[in-house]
Amino acid sequence: MILIVDSGSTKCDWIAIDSDGNQLLEKMRTKGLNPEILSEKKLRKVIKKNALLKENRNIVTHIYFYGAGCGTDRAAELLANVLKEFFINANVFVKEDTMAAVFATLNHDKEAAVVCILGTGSNCSYFDGEKLHQKVVSLGYSIMDDASGNYFGRQLLRDYYFNQMPEDIKVAFSSKYNLDADYIKYNIYKQPNPNAYLANFAEFMYLNKDSKYITGLIKKGIKLFAENMIMQFKEEIKTVPVHFAGSIAFFSQNEIKEVASQMGFTVGNFERRPIEGLMTYHSKKLQ
Numbered sequence: 001m002i003l004i005v006d007s008g009s010t011k012c013d014w015i016a017i018d019s020d021g022n023q024l025l026e027k028m029r030t031k032g033l034n035p036e037i038l039s040e041k042k043l044r045k046v047i048k049k050n051a052l053l054k055e056n057r058n059i060v061t062h063i064y065f066y067g068a069g070c071g072t073d074r075a076a077e078l079l080a081n082v083l084k085e086f087f088i089n090a091n092v093f094v095k096e097d098t099m100a101a102v103f104a105t106l107n108h109d110k111e112a113a114v115v116c117i118l119g120t121g122s123n124c125s126y127f128d129g130e131k132l133h134q135k136v137v138s139l140g141y142s143i144m145d146d147a148s149g150n151y152f153g154r155q156l157l158r159d160y161y162f163n164q165m166p167e168d169i170k171v172a173f174s175s176k177y178n179l180d181a182d183y184i185k186y187n188i189y190k191q192p193n194p195n196a197y198l199a200n201f202a203e204f205m206y207l208n209k210d211s212k213y214i215t216g217l218i219k220k221g222i223k224l225f226a227e228n229m230i231m232q233f234k235e236e237i238k239t240v241p242v243h244f245a246g247s248i249a250f251f252s253q254n255e256i257k258e259v260a261s262q263m264g265f266t267v268g269n270f271e272r273r274p275i276e277g278l279m280t281y282h283s284k285k286l287q
Helices: 040-048 051-059 073-086 097-105 149-161 167-176 181-189 194-207 212-228 247-251 253-263 274-286
Strands: 002-007 011-017 028-031 062-067 091-096 113-118 122-127 242-245 267-271
Touching: 002 097, 002 274, 011 274, 028 040, 028 051, 040 051, 040 073, 062 073, 062 097, 062 274, 073 091, 091 097, 097 113, 097 122, 097 242, 097 267, 097 274, 113 247, 149 167, 149 194, 149 212, 149 247, 167 194, 181 194, 194 212, 212 253, 242 247, 247 253, 247 267, 253 267, 267 274
Parallel strands: 002 062, 062 091, 113 242, 242 267
Antiparallel strands: 002 011, 011 028, 113 122
């Protein structure tokens, strides 16, 4: 059994296939396994909690894990050791989530493209057909992650508390979420995964996209991301497409295309869930 895994900070998708690329089990989902946020103990706890993974742990031969927070050797090794400890017969390969986005969005193996992730977090890289290139080292959700779920969650909360929301949006926002100040601060400063907590608020935008305030908020975030991240590759985007992976990107396609038109880059593919593209990619590799 081969496990293909795509993990963000919020959630982690697992697909099991055989050596012919056939799916063996229903897609499984656990909490996100970000080694930059969770301790070894918590990483183990998340994995052990899944009954199907526990039941099949001894027959897993290979694990291809792509995850947020796995961009450094230290973090990747930490997570690999946790996986090897649980799946005792498996060869484990851990790569950063950017490579999942690359493999899931490319039109073919050797295509050159700029590939962006807009999910709970955000990132942008250039794939030259063989190697991945990054010009910006991410400092995490509290400093970077423009146009990500946690970015938009933070903006919504700020606008609510600074009274910068239209009244009808403010009423709708307060009726959907617990916006008590102490409750928000408890989740941000006392609970694990504050980035995932903030990202939960982003859903509100896509339920209220008929509002000019909301579309303006989305465009502002996308433009900021493009200026800070995509334009790092201003020479590359003259000749290659810009692909996008993640739910925020998928539901912001119109805004992304509008910003692209203004800033002069070509939008390529959108993949809401990279795990599906990864399954196709690895199945082809097994043939």
